[in-house]
Amino acid sequence: MENNNQNLNLQQQSFNNMDGNRNYSNNQNTINQNNNRNNNQMTDNNNQNNNRRININNSEPANPFLFNGNEDNKGDENSDQPIENVKQVGSVTDISPVKDICFISIIGEIEGHTSLPPQSKTTKYEHIIPMIIGAEMDPEIKGILLLINTVGGDVEAGLAISELIASITKPTVSIVLGGGHSIGTALAVSAEYSFIAPTGTMTIHPIRTNGFVIGVPQTFRYFQKMQERIINFIVNNSRVDKKALLSYMYDTDEIANDVGTVLNAQEVIDIGLIDEIGGFSSAMNVLRGLIDEMEKKN
Numbered sequence: 368m369e370n371n372n373q374n375l376n377l378q379q380q381s382f383n384n385m386d387g388n389r390n391y392s393n394n395q396n397t398i399n400q401n402n403n404r405n406n407n408q409m410t411d412n413n414n415q416n417n418n419r420r421i422n423i424n425n426s427e428p429a430n431p432f433l434f435n436g437n438e439d440n441k442g443d444e445n446s447d448q449p450i451e452n453v454k455q456v457g458s459v460t461d462i463s464p465v466k467d468i469c470f471i472s473i474i475g476e477i478e479g480h481t482s483l484p485p486q487s488k489t490t491k492y493e494h495i496i497p498m499i500i501g502a503e504m505d506p507e508i509k510g511i512l513l514l515i516n517t518v519g520g521d522v523e524a525g526l527a528i529s530e531l532i533a534s535i536t537k538p539t540v541s542i543v544l545g546g547g548h549s550i551g552t553a554l555a556v557s558a559e560y561s562f563i564a565p566t567g568t569m570t571i572h573p574i575r576t577n578g579f580v581i582g583v584p585q586t587f588r589y590f591q592k593m594q595e596r597i598i599n600f601i602v603n604n605s606r607v608d609k610k611a612l613l614s615y616m617y618d619t620d621e622i623a624n625d626v627g628t629v630l631n632a633q634e635v636i637d638i639g640l641i642d643e644i645g646g647f648s649s650a651m652n653v654l655r656g657l658i659d660e661m662e663k664k665n
Contacts, residue, residue, distance in 0.1 A: 467509040469502035473554055479521025492524040496531060503535045509658045512650060513541040513558055519549025522574055522593060529557040533604055538657035542650045543567045553597055555641060556605040560653050562645045563632045571615045572627025606639030
């Protein structure tokens, strides 16, 4: 009996040792597998980091006239920067069909010193002015194309943008798409050469104001001087006759409940306000020609 018990104990110990060996072996295999996974993940992460460094080092320098937003997003393919650019200035910096032409869109209502309601489509002059200055100073930019579809807006802000465009040295071409109304007229003629789409229109009318007005002669003289600034700029930067422009501006028979005239594409060509009827390709061809002429002179 004692021998039998001893044999059973020995057998039980043998089974326990076998189970222990199996457990040890299984645990060791699990540890080895986990180590292999960790090593593979570390290798993949190192490769990805190296690729990111290569991409960042090989990336082109940012254009100074484009809105860059958060600097921390540079080089990140999953960045939401293009969406932020659309929200801020209406442009997507990732889409760059050409590197030597700066495209500037002036859409909606031109916002000046006072913020417009959030539901309004606006072009903020504090965004447009740095873009124009950056394009003038960037040696890679050879010309500027203005895309205009505006109802007008702040007179001083629009006139400031127009004066800046007219004063830069690089070739400029504008194209009115849809409408170039009110102060949009000055913006359209500020370029060296101007186009209007076949279905485009332009509204010419006197300046007006909203809000508090003091009914004294000084107020009238202020409006008169402001109107003269706009008229002189349009006349000096286009082929329109001043008397003809004034007659359209103060016409009382064309617009219901308002003073002024709405002119279609052919009419603005006939009076010399815009140079030519055409689309985007025509504007690009003329801008390329102006760029070639400047490069020959230099």
